Amino acid sequence: MAGGSRSRSGCWTCRLRRKKCDERRPGCETCEKLGISCHGYANRPDWMDGGEQEKAKSAEVRRDIKSATRRDAGPTASQPSASVHEPSPRVSPTLENATHHEPRHSPQEISTTLPTGTNQSDRQLLNSMLGLNVVLVGASSSGSYRSNGAQGFGRTQTSEGSGDIEQRQMPVIKERDASLLMYYMDCVFPMQFKMYNPAPAEGGRGWLLSLLLRTPPLYYMSLALAAHCMEVLEIPNGSDESKGVTSAQLASALQNLQQYITMFNEQPGPGSLEENIKVLVCIMQMIGFVGFAGGTENWQVHMKGASTIVSRFTDILCSSNSTSHLFESNRSGTVMSVEELITVKFLVSIFSWIEIANSVSSGSSPTLGYIHDRLLGGQDPPIRLDKVMGCDNTVMILIAKIGALDEWKRDAQATGKLSMMELVTRASSIEKELMLALSGIPGGRPPSADFRSLYGLSRATLSVYFDYVTEAYTLSALVYLHVVVSGPHAELQEIRNNVSQSVELFRRLPEPIIARALYWPILVTGSMALPEEENLFKEMLAESGVKPIFVGPGWNIIKILEECWRRRRTNDPLPVKEGYWADIMSSLDTTVLLL
Structure with a gap:
């Protein structure tokens, strides 16, 4: 991480690693999540000498992190922690049963990258995701992040220490996750929106794939929903135990989505255009899941939240230059890209349909x-x-x-x-x-x-x-x-x-x-x-x-x-x-x- 954001009063392990420390006592959560020893906040250790001892200790910590990474990954690292026992009335978006099942696998570490141009608000939103305690580990504007939590999707290893950080422009998608992602795109999404069939000249569904890969809570929720549907619809005679696991995993993904939305609502001001798009798609996915699960949960609350964001997009959609002064600018002006315009039109269309019909x-x-x-x-x-x-x-x-x-x-x-x-x-x-x-x-x-x-x-x-x-x-x-x-x-x-x-x-x-x-x-x-x-x-x-x-x-x-x-x-x-x-x-x- 850039020196300006390095902790000056954190634990000695984080200071050795030149990472931001959450400063929890007696041991910080960052070290705990990584599975390494936290050396606390007492007097400066002898090995923190700026010389050979410090280099040796740094190498030792990096080895410990990699060892913990391999240990956690195991042979099932590519299995999704959020699956789906297709939206039956037994699966509630209110998550009342979320604690009744334990995930099949232990928590695993997820490494990927934030998209280019990610600002601090995006990072705060990512840190709000329940079970996904995001710790930035990159120094560039494409900032890698490591997420530790209950969502056990596939991960890649990121080298520790300054000067040897592995940068990636896109998330590494494991084979199992890729199957679920395509199942969501090809089967689940068309089940949700049966009449939507955009021509390639209209952008197709590329905007959806792009948005999924840029919005972690939406990505995990969609994988969970896909796994759930596959479990129930493709394997209807599967065991109740496996369906119970997929239900619990779906509940966890739903919680992530809710936390992401909650964090956005707590921010002062309207936020950036990108943030509004991401949060609106998360809200509409919540509503879509309610409809998928029988349509009887409290979807009106989600609609009220979505209405605020939809109203912000009205002037943009109705203007000739697709600009608005409502949003915080995170690039030169707030002109929408073609992909953003397609995305906003779809989301506002779904909202309008639901609001009118219901x-x-x-x-x-x-x-x-x-x-x-x-x-x-x-x-x-x-x-x-x-x-x-x-x-x-x-x-x-x-x-x-x-x-x-x-x-x-x-x-x-x-x-x-x-x-x-x-x-x-x-x-x-x-x-x-x-x-x-x-x-x-x-x-x-x-x-x-x-x-x-x-x-x-x-x-x-x-x-x-x-x-x-x-x-x-x-x-x-x-x-x-x-x-x-x-x-x-x-x-x-x-x-x-x-x-x-x-x-x-x-x-x-x-x-x-x-x-x-x-x-x-x-x-x-x-x-x-x-x-x-x-x-x-x-x-x-x-x-x-x-x-x-x-x-x-x-x-x-x-x-x-x-x-x-x-x-x-x-x-x-x-x-x-x-x-x-x-x-x-x-x-x-x-x-x-x-x-």
């Missing part, structure tokens, strides 16, 4: 609804939701307006100030725009794709079916609108017409797996289905692969639909306090994330 789950209008016209409106909007989740921007903006109308109506009712004339006028305007959007959906349908698996989308994605998705969302938005105006009465003609059209569309789906991209339309339309139509919705989800322990919120959607149907059959309505679907979910003590 107005039915939360019973509230979107927090950032005031920026939707800027982000999603116009002929050439900066954000294209159809590229990410399959539905046209126009329809999603109108769904957000329905959510706002629903909240306005309930607030007006609570204060005795509801004007039915104003309600109908506002609803009629939205309905006309939805009907116009419906008429503009192409009639032609793409040919069936080759899906080799119910859960693996590596050979094909659902993006070719975006017009089915847009039509399903539009018809369901009309159902949503009429429920807001007239109440959840399935027999009403205006509701019946749109449900019938949706049922016909669902019967014409060329591939059962398309239902995985239609959770929101299935919930909204299915809740208004007549008894003779109920089986269609359950069969459609079952044929797409949904079962009790499965990735995504599909099984919980079935439970919500059954509760809707039960209440209608028994004439057991709920008082409308949060909105129809939010009230149903509250009665089940859950709020499902429709992702």
